[in-house]
Amino acid sequence: MGTALLYDEEMTKYKLLWVDPACKIEVPERLIVSYEALVRSGLSDRCISIPAREASDSEILLVHSELYLEAVKKTPYMTLEDLKEFTLQFGDVYFHPNIYHCAKLASGSALQLVDSVMTGKVRNGIALVRPPGHHSMHGAANGFCVFNNVAIAARYAKQKYGVKRVLIVDWDIHHGQGVQYCFEDDPSVLYFSWHRYEHQNFWPNLRESDYDSVGKESGTGFNINVPWNNVGMENSDYLSVFCHVLLPVAYEFCPDLVLVCAGFDSAIGDPEGEMCATPDIFAHLTHLLMNLAGGKLCAVLEGGYNLTSLAQSVCQTVQTLLGDPVPQLANLRGPCKSAIESLQCARSAHRRYWSFLKHAADPPMTDISTKHIKSAMEEEEKTEMAEEERCTEGKVWPEPPERLCPPVCSASVLPDDVVCPDGLKPLSSSKDLEPLLVSKLKTAAVDGDGVTTFSRLYTLVEKLVANEIRNGLVLVPDVAAAMMCVVQDLTSDLVKRVLVVCVGKEKELDYVTTDGKVLVVQISSEDSEEHRSKYYIPVCLKKGCSDTSGFIQAVLGLLLPLGYEYNPDLVLLVRMPGSGVVDSMWQQLIGLLQGFAKGHTLVLMQVNEKACMGSTASALLGHPAPPLQDLQTPFPEDGDALERLRERLQADWKMLQTTS
Numbered sequence: 001m002g003t004a005l006l007y008d009e010e011m012t013k014y015k016l017l018w019v020d021p022a023c024k025i026e027v028p029e030r031l032i033v034s035y036e037a038l039v040r041s042g043l044s045d046r047c048i049s050i051p052a053r054e055a056s057d058s059e060i061l062l063v064h065s066e067l068y069l070e071a072v073k074k075t076p077y078m079t080l081e082d083l084k085e086f087t088l089q090f091g092d093v094y095f096h097p098n099i100y101h102c103a104k105l106a107s108g109s110a111l112q113l114v115d116s117v118m119t120g121k122v123r124n125g126i127a128l129v130r131p132p133g134h135h136s137m138h139g140a141a142n143g144f145c146v147f148n149n150v151a152i153a154a155r156y157a158k159q160k161y162g163v164k165r166v167l168i169v170d171w172d173i174h175h176g177q178g179v180q181y182c183f184e185d186d187p188s189v190l191y192f193s194w195h196r197y198e199h200q201n202f203w204p205n206l207r208e209s210d211y212d213s214v215g216k217e218s219g220t221g222f223n224i225n226v227p228w229n230n231v232g233m234e235n236s237d238y239l240s241v242f243c244h245v246l247l248p249v250a251y252e253f254c255p256d257l258v259l260v261c262a263g264f265d266s267a268i269g270d271p272e273g274e275m276c277a278t279p280d281i282f283a284h285l286t287h288l289l290m291n292l293a294g295g296k297l298c299a300v301l302e303g304g305y306n307l308t309s310l311a312q313s314v315c316q317t318v319q320t321l322l323g324d325p326v327p328q329l330a331n332l333r334g335p336c337k338s339a340i341e342s343l344q345c346a347r348s349a350h351r352r353y354w355s356f357l358k359h360a361a362d363p364p365m366t367d368i369s370t371k372h373i374k375s376a377m378e379e380e381e382k383t384e385m386a387e388e389e390r391c392t393e394g395k396v397w398p399e400p401p402e403r404l405c406p407p408v409c410s411a412s413v414l415p416d417d418v419v420c421p422d423g424l425k426p427l428s429s430s431k432d433l434e435p436l437l438v439s440k441l442k443t444a445a446v447d448g449d450g451v452t453t454f455s456r457l458y459t460l461v462e463k464l465v466a467n468e469i470r471n472g473l474v475l476v477p478d479v480a481a482a483m484m485c486v487v488q489d490l491t492s493d494l495v496k497r498v499l500v501v502c503v504g505k506e507k508e509l510d511y512v513t514t515d516g517k518v519l520v521v522q523i524s525s526e527d528s529e530e531h532r533s534k535y536y537i538p539v540c541l542k543k544g545c546s547d548t549s550g551f552i553q554a555v556l557g558l559l560l561p562l563g564y565e566y567n568p569d570l571v572l573l574v575r576m577p578g579s580g581v582v583d584s585m586w587q588q589l590i591g592l593l594q595g596f597a598k599g600h601t602l603v604l605m606q607v608n609e610k611a612c613m614g615s616t617a618s619a620l621l622g623h624p625a626p627p628l629q630d631l632q633t634p635f636p637e638d639g640d641a642l643e644r645l646r647e648r649l650q651a652d653w654k655m656l657q658t659t660s
């Protein structure tokens with residue numbers, strides 16, 4: 001299934017008609033450069049074009065009051081003076097004779113996107129719209145927004161398709177207070193937002209944008225705010241919040257639909273955000289959400305005011321929605337102190353509502369009240385600082401790397417008598433191995449056809465590294481022996497860093513590097529205290545790998561942050577026989593691991609486990625993993641042990657930090 005793209009140039013046909021410094025950044029060119037970048041890069045041709053439509057009154061009334069709608073209806077007939085007058089009652093927004101029409105198209109586009117995804121016409125999609133939506137409220141326009149596009153889409157999805165749980169992820173740099181107000185008492189809609197806050201010194205300067213606004217009444221726990229109290233946040237900060245706050249809750253919530261308030265003012269160069277995350281971060285944020293809700297993801301444009309980073313960020317998002325390999329993120333050095341404080345506050349505020357956050361630490365000692373005074377002083381200093389020093393136009397960043405799709409997506413190396421699963425390309429060619437290697441294999445008690453398998457295996461690895469193949473599945477007689485050989489000989493010159501993810505445990509992995517060429521994370525039922533090192537990390541699940549709750553927690557809270565920091569060139573996923581890992585979890589793991597090494601994942605399985613080849617192939621081919629159903633409360637010891645393990649390792653691995 002494909003990716004929907006909604007765009008209508010009519011939504012470029014309104015602009016600011018008078019002087020207003022607060023609104024001058026919201027220009028038609030935002031939409032034009034975004035769409036043109038998609039056309040120029042060839043991405044728009046790969047999408048399924050869905051026409052925009054006007055939202056009807058009843059659809060708009062899902063969120064807004066009749067009084068407000070009737071008032072906005074009058075704006076097309078207003079004189080310039082009337083429009084100015086009408087605008088005065090709202091904050092940081094402007095009206096135009098054509099903005100009502102465009103606002104209906106923006107909301108209608110979001111609904112068209114929901115229809116396309118919910119009817120299975122497409123898997124996911126993006127709507128390029130203006131005016132944006134997430135600040136507009138029941139009875140008021142605000143922050144360039146007229147109708148709350150995403151809030152309307154959430155209510156529409158519930159009403160028309162009986163969607164039980166909607167996750168709204170708001171990665172725009174402003175707090176979508178309109179969305180928060182709409183759903184704060186509603187447990188069927190989980191709203192997550194990060195936003196520049198600076199202890200309430202940043203627009204919209206709301207007390208309720210802080211981390212302690214967790215929702216109310218039956219919606220308590222279903223509103224997550226992560227305030228950024230400094231500017232300059234980077235890729236590490238964003239990924240840490242996804243791994244340690246959003247994703248654990250999102251997986252526990254198990255949404256049927258994911259809506260994204262896709263604002264790109266959180267990218268480097270944006271005058272509003274003043275952050276430093278690069279456009280390719282949106283490839284990863286999108287990727288990390290794509291295995292939720294069976295892949296049903298609708299992204300709706302919100303903000304983004306630097307035309308260069310906006311266009312690049314939109315392209316990065318669309319390319320991931322299309323299933324292209326995500327780019328490697330280099331030198332992630334862990335979240336900054338302020339980000340750690342923010343994520344620790346958010347985690348501790350929600351630990352009583354989400355079992356996946358149960359073991360979160362207490363909030364940081366720093367008393368934020370004094371921070372108000374301090375940051376006000378900082379604010380003064382900043383304004384004294386010459387404007388150009390702070391201006392973001394001076395910011396430069398590298399073009400996002402090209403994300404080439406290998407000619408072959410998934411290859412397989414199977415014994416001759418095993419039927420190849422649909423979609424996989426059997427790798428037959430296998431070059432002769434060096435005699436030395438053959439003799440080594442022989443000593444590893446590998447028999448004749450095992451040597452053939454190994455030679456094909458090495459050919460596969462070479463093709464992965466050469467980006468001729470994206471990923472592969474290998475069935476071997478003895479998976480532990482195969483892993484040893486691959487690890488020992490792979491790290492020769494082919495790859496610089498191999499992440500080995502070992503699911504289940506047959507025997508001690510006696511091969512562990514200390515030079516960092518291999519990082520082994522082993523998830524199994526056995527506790528192995530000995531020879532744990534920076535590069536060999538055993539994770540013990542009391543009930544074993546069949547405990548999906550414990551497993552996904554270890555993946556999100558430990559494996560993902562480690563993987564991002566380690567930044568491997570190849571991922572070796574080893575499924576030990578008898579691991580007991582649940583199929584949907586196995587597919588989720590393969591899906592999530594695609595975020596590393598440009599998707600170069602090599603799955604090693606034992607021949608007697610060929611029954612799960614089908615689901616492995618499906619995940620390797622990029623099909624969304626099935627949702628993890630009815631997750632039990634994680635075993636307390638496991639959650640606790642994971643927290644302790646993170647604390648022990650965070651000296652070596654900065655991305656594991658969750659406490660300041």
Ligand SMILES: CC(O)(O)CCCCCNCCCN
Pocket residue numbers: 021022023092132133134135143144172173174175203263265302303304
């Ligand atoms: C969709 C959105 O969240 O990007 C809208 C942001 C509105 C910002 C209003 N204040 C602007 C002050 C200008 N320096």
Ligand SMILES: [Zn+2]
Pocket residue numbers: 172173174263265272302303304
């Ligand atoms: Zn914004």
